[in-house]
Structure formats: C-alpha cells, structure tokens
Amino acid sequence: MKRNQTRIGEANREKILDAALSLFSRYGFRGTRTDQIAEAVGMSKPNLLYYFRTKQDLYAAVLERTLFMWLDPLAEIAPGADPKTALTDYITAKLDYSRRYPEHSRLFATEILQGATLLEPTLRNDLGPLVEAVVDRFRRWIDEGRLVAIDPMHLMFMIWATTQHYADFAAQIAILTGRSLDDEDFFATTRDTVLRVILNGVLPKE
Amino acid sequence: MKRNQTRIGEANREKILDAALSLFSRYGFRGTRTDQIAEAVGMSKPNLLYYFRTKQDLYAAVLERTLFMWLDPLAEIAPGADPKTALTDYITAKLDYSRRYPEHSRLFATEILQGATLLEPTLRNDLGPLVEAVVDRFRRWIDEGRLVAIDPMHLMFMIWATTQHYADFAAQIAILTGRSLDDEDFFATTRDTVLRVILNGVLPKE
DNA sequence: GTCTATAAGCGGATAGAC
DNA sequence: GTCTATCCGCTTATAGAC
Numbered sequence A, B: 001m002k003r004n005q006t007r008i009g010e011a012n013r014e015k016i017l018d019a020a021l022s023l024f025s026r027y028g029f030r031g032t033r034t035d036q037i038a039e040a041v042g043m044s045k046p047n048l049l050y051y052f053r054t055k056q057d058l059y060a061a062v063l064e065r066t067l068f069m070w071l072d073p074l075a076e077i078a079p080g081a082d083p084k085t086a087l088t089d090y091i092t093a094k095l096d097y098s099r100r101y102p103e104h105s106r107l108f109a110t111e112i113l114q115g116a117t118l119l120e121p122t123l124r125n126d127l128g129p130l131v132e133a134v135v136d137r138f139r140r141w142i143d144e145g146r147l148v149a150i151d152p153m154h155l156m157f158m159i160w161a162t163t164q165h166y167a168d169f170a171a172q173i174a175i176l177t178g179r180s181l182d183d184e185d186f187f188a189t190t191r192d193t194v195l196r197v198i199l200n201g202v203l204p205k206e
Numbered sequence C: 001g002t003c004t005a006t007a008a009g010c011g012g013a014t015a016g017a018c
Numbered sequence D: 001g002t003c004t005a006t007c008c009g010c011t012t013a014t015a016g017a018c
Helices: A007-031 A034-041 A045-051 A055-075 A083-100 A102-113 A120-143 A152-168 A170-177 A184-202 B007-031 B034-041 B045-051 B055-075 B083-100 B102-113 B120-143 B152-168 B170-177 B184-202
Strands: none
Touching: A007 A034, A007 A045, A007 A055, A007 A102, A007 B007, A034 A045, A034 A055, A055 A083, A055 A102, A055 A120, A083 A102, A083 A152, A083 A184, A102 A152, A102 B102, A102 B152, A102 B170, A120 A152, A120 B170, A152 A170, A152 A184, A152 B102, A152 B152, A152 B170, A152 B184, A170 B102, A170 B120, A170 B152, A184 B152, A184 B184, B007 B034, B007 B045, B007 B055, B007 B102, B034 B045, B034 B055, B055 B083, B055 B102, B055 B120, B083 B102, B083 B152, B083 B184, B102 B152, B120 B152, B152 B170, B152 B184
C-alpha cells in the first residue's frame, strides 16, 4: 500500500492539514514554523515531514483542500430563482461561511493580499468562469428591469467584500464592538443589515 | 546634532520607510528580509540598521507613519452636512485612499488579519472614539428619519469593506477584470456603483 | 511510521575599519 | 555615516536507528 493511503495515514494527514490551516491563517506561510504545526498535532517534526515532504507542499495542500469553499457557494445560486431570493440566499451563504470557516477566509485573503501568485491559475481558470456565469445572470436581470442598472461585476465584489469582511477583519470588529459572528444575535443583525442595504440598493423601488 | 536629524539622515530615513512599506505590504513582516529593503534603497544592510536598530523598529515606524491615513478620512466627515453629502464624501475619500495608497491599506489589512496585536492599542484608543462619534451621527440621522433604521456600526463596516476591498483584493480584481483603480474609467464605475448601492440602500425612499 | 540527532543554510545583528 | 567581514541563533530538512 502506498504511503498515506492507510486508514491511520489518512487520519494523520487530515489532522496535520487542520492544524496547518489554523496556524498558516494566523501567522502566514513564513510566520509559521513546522515544529509549531508538529506540536499542535502532537507529532515530531520529522514525522510531520514524512507526510508532507516540505513546508511548501503542506501549504499547497492546505490551500487546495479549502478551495472548494471559495467556489462552492457561487455554484449554488439557483438558476431559476428571482433576484431577491437568489441574492438573499447567496449573501446568507457567504456570511455563514465567514462564521463557520473564518480561517479559510483569512488564508485566502492573505494569499490574495500578497499578490495571489499561488492562486492565480485557480482564480483565472476555476473562479473566472463561475463568476462570469453569475454576472451574466445579474446582467439579464438588469436588462429585464429586475435589478437597477449597475455594473454587475461590482455587485459581485460588493457582496464578497461585505460578507468576507466579518471573517477577515474579525480582530478589528472584536476590538470595536466586543462581538463576533459567533454571537447569535450579532450574526443576525449583521445578516439583516447587509441584506437590507444591498437588496434595498439593487432592487428597483416598487 | 543627534542621529537622523541631519538633512541627509532624514532623507535616508524617508527612503528606507518608503521601500520598507512597499516590501512589508507585499511579503509581510516575516516574509521580508532586511537586505531586500537595504538593496531597494541602495544601501548596505548594516547601514540600514544604523537608521533603525532592529527590523521590528523599522516595521513599527512604517506602521506609525501610515496610521493617520487610517484615521484621517473619518475625522473629515463634516459635522453639519446632510447624510447624502456626508456619505458621498466619505465613500469617495476612502476609495481615493484605496487608489492612492493601496500598499498602506494592504499593510493594515495584513496586520488586522493576523490578529491586530500591534494595532490593538491604536484601534482601541484612537480609532474607537472617532468611530463612535461617526456612529452617533448616523444614529441621530436614523432617529430623524434621514437614514433607514439599520445598525449604524454595520453601515460603517460595509463602507470600509467595500472601499478597502479594491486595494486589498486588487490582485483578484486584476485577474478577473484586467482592471485596477488606476484606470480612470474603472475608478469612476467603481465609485458610482458603490455610491449608488449604498446610498440607495440607506437613504429613505422619497 | 515514528523517533533522536544533526546537517545545512538562511537571515538578523554586530565589530571594527574607514 | 558607510562599509566589509563575520557571528550566531533559528528553522528547514535529512540521516539513520528502532
């Protein structure tokens, strides 16, 4: 049996990836030491490097494993839905990701902030077409008068910015408000406010 | 004369801070090497360390020099203005900062993303009171029926998120659209869209 | 698969001449 | 103020026993 394909090997790989995500998202690639990760998993450093030959390999594996979280909610926008329902569902889903997987969000944010060199192929080849499909739908709604006449790409950016902000800037939000998305009522207020402003902003007045 | 207070010393300090900002914002604190910075300034590494005794000192100096950019536009919201004018001016000013000083924005974003340990005192003591004053003004407008009844703190976050996004996620935006705020017409479209959605979202319908 | 011990080299900081 | 040369700690990665 090949390396890492045993049951115990697979379990260890997962544990390593979990710990690595947590540390990489907090300290960045260079700021994280491999023995920190090893210690977090309760494993010796050489043993860790038995599973992932280099720190780079481990980092790439962490990124890859979290990629679908970046792409998933986009693909879930129901094609037949009306604008209000579709936008409500998408914004709610994105905010929910910010609550459930803030470390994933921060890992991607750090990567993009630093130039997205590792992510560029994925963003271009995988995210690009998905975004285009959604933007096309926005554009059709605009043509049909079901959304106000704004640039659909910027609507996409605004949704990403407002929802991911609560994961990426959680430290600042905690300092200023003492709250986080983990507080149920803070989450509800956030969702209601973001939804209200954006829907109010893009749906035509009756 | 004390060190660094001569004309040439002051000029060198500025050149170092400029290069350091550029590199720290791109690679983070740990990802940046001091000899990289020295080379960018055309100076030997020991000479660089003559001006800033440690890498930490240099980093702190860079952060401090850029702090007013974080706080400045907030303080400029004219107290007497009506909501529409005040929000328009503030959003436009923030977007202009994202265009003119994207590296500053990314430096702060990286700091906050990684837990804001260095920035926490500043955010709490300097940003906090400024934000509170602005949020109070939002709240009064809401009470007077000049803004719709949303949580004013979240309005603040939404403005920060949407405007800073164009600096912090510039790499992703470039990959998806091929554009940046440096393109005059892209900047105009961005400003118009953000303004339209947010103003439309928070101003009461006539 | 897991460990102890160690190699290898990077990178921040210093010594000391000019 | 600026340089060359160098130190030394820290961190990744490997060797090799179990």
